[in-house]
Amino acid sequence: MSKLVITFVCENRHDVESVTIDLDRLGQVSKEDIWRLRTKGSRCAKCGSAKLIYRTSYKK
Ligand SMILES: [Zn+2]
Numbered sequence: 001m002s003k004l005v006i007t008f009v010c011e012n013r014h015d016v017e018s019v020t021i022d023l024d025r026l027g028q029v030s031k032e033d034i035w036r037l038r039t040k041g042s043r044c045a046k047c048g049s050a051k052l053i054y055r056t057s058y059k060k
Contacts, residue, residue: 003059006034010044011051017042020059 007018019037021029034054043050 004029005057005059006037007055007057008038008042008052009055010047010049011053012044012047012049014044014046014049016044016052 002022002024004021004023005018006021008016010016017039021037023029034056038052038054041050042052044052
């Protein structure tokens with residue numbers, strides 16, 4: 001459990017972008033930290049939505 005993968009998804013469940021964080025180096029990250037990783041102003045390339053949520057998963 002050393003890498004956290006954050007996937008930003010639009011309201012229509014299209015994948016918008018994903019970011020991998022090395023938790024061994026950064027330690028725990030807060031929700032605010034996660035939102036800061038999102039490319040500013042990014043929107044879904046498929047439907048144009050800027051309403052994003054994110055999902056997290058761990059990668060060894
Ligand atoms: Zn979309």
